[in-house]
Amino acid sequence: MLIIGERINATRKKIAEALRAKDKAFIQKEARIQMEAGAGYLDLNAGLGSGDESEGLRWLVETVQEAGYTDICLDSANSAVLKTCLPLVKGKVMINSINAEKSKLEAMLPLFEGYTGKVVGLTMDDRGIPGDVATRVEIAEKLVSGLVARKVKVEDIYLDPLAQPVATDPNNGRIFLEAIVAIKQAIPGVKTTCGLSNVSFGLPERRMLNRYFLALAIGCGLDSALIDPTDAGMIAAALSAEGLMGLDQFCIGYLTAFRAGKIKA
């Protein structure tokens, strides 16, 4: 599965500090450890909540590229920020994320004229995150049709049906998992992805719950996840589930990672 390395995110205190202090060495190390651990893309998020996000994201892109890491997932919901940073990316590029809120989608879609990278689409609109599977599928179809009209390939679109906490509503996890299955049935060739941390909000041993949730999602066909690839327990969950589902032929990936000491029970 495609792993998007989540660590370089300004909502994390140490990343915010490094971003403010322009600590290149710290950011480059964060890039290196994630790519060495198996990330396909580095998610870069410069949302400090104040200051110039565009300047911050530009600095992050340039900093990780200077160290040779050029496959980048630009993590911003601001079309102006993305417009500034997209031309800077030297390798493969991913946009994280668009959703179906009317004004935001209208601002975002023009970015995809001539775009050849990947994109994450969240199944929410002006009504918020729908409580049911069917409406998430409808929103997914709307996002895909807007992107495909601009010549984005279906297989480059990663839909995230947005997992919410099971502590709030016991159905939240199941609805997310059913939405993964339903979206892939409704839109042949489309991919799915997710962040994992919300589902376990409010419960003890969240990292463990997140690992089991990743396994369950892989069981439902999840293609990608925004995770910390240096978390050996999480990588173990992904490789175990892929091996058990027959997605890792003869468990080669599992065995290779085991021998390299990259997975942890």
Place this chain on the structure above:
Amino acid sequence: MLIIGERINATRKKIAEALRAKDKAFIQKEARIQMEAGAGYLDLNAGLGSGDESEGLRWLVETVQEAGYTDICLDSANSAVLKTCLPLVKGKVMINSINAEKSKLEAMLPLFEGYTGKVVGLTMDDRGIPGDVATRVEIAEKLVSGLVARKVKVEDIYLDPLAQPVATDPNNGRIFLEAIVAIKQAIPGVKTTCGLSNVSFGLPERRMLNRYFLALAIGCGLDSALIDPTDAGMIAAALSAEGLMGLDQFCIGYLTAFRAGKIKA
């Protein structure tokens, strides 16, 4: 989910020794720790490969019942052994197992005249374990029809589609999981169960793989498992998956086990 405690099994060296030595204290302790850890039934297997299985199983039943543990899963494929031991069980009873091998099934079915307990049915016949889902469903239907004809309730039948090692064939895990879904769709009300250890045969970190496989199976609707309930990692897998699937309302079971120190990340 219904946990069948697997520890009292004569294929384990220490159990075989205790069975030969008639070490009541050891067997009773094995019963106690499993029931305290949350087992619904105690699986009792006296298959030493030599000697009188009937006498051995009778002794196991009497020994655990003497300590107050009377909900018993009689683990034998021998109809004569089961016939001897069934009348001894004072609490709830389960038979583990029947399958569709012609001569064995013919010998087993008369046991179910007037039987009011539960039963495990393995989806194999004289051809062995089928390589595909459809044939496992067919065998499941055959077993259920034979049992229902003898007035066993559908909801007391636990079908095990028999997980085989993914190291041998990458499709083995997926076929088992798809069979769980297909059997429950084909036979409304029927339950499913499984042993877990085969799937990880030949791979490193088998206990971890077994935990993820249990989670995946719960995601597919698994109702029961033959496991070691004192394995806190395995219980964590079961409770995590149940909470994430919305089967443990507001994660009460998970939180209770967490506070009691019964789960381990």
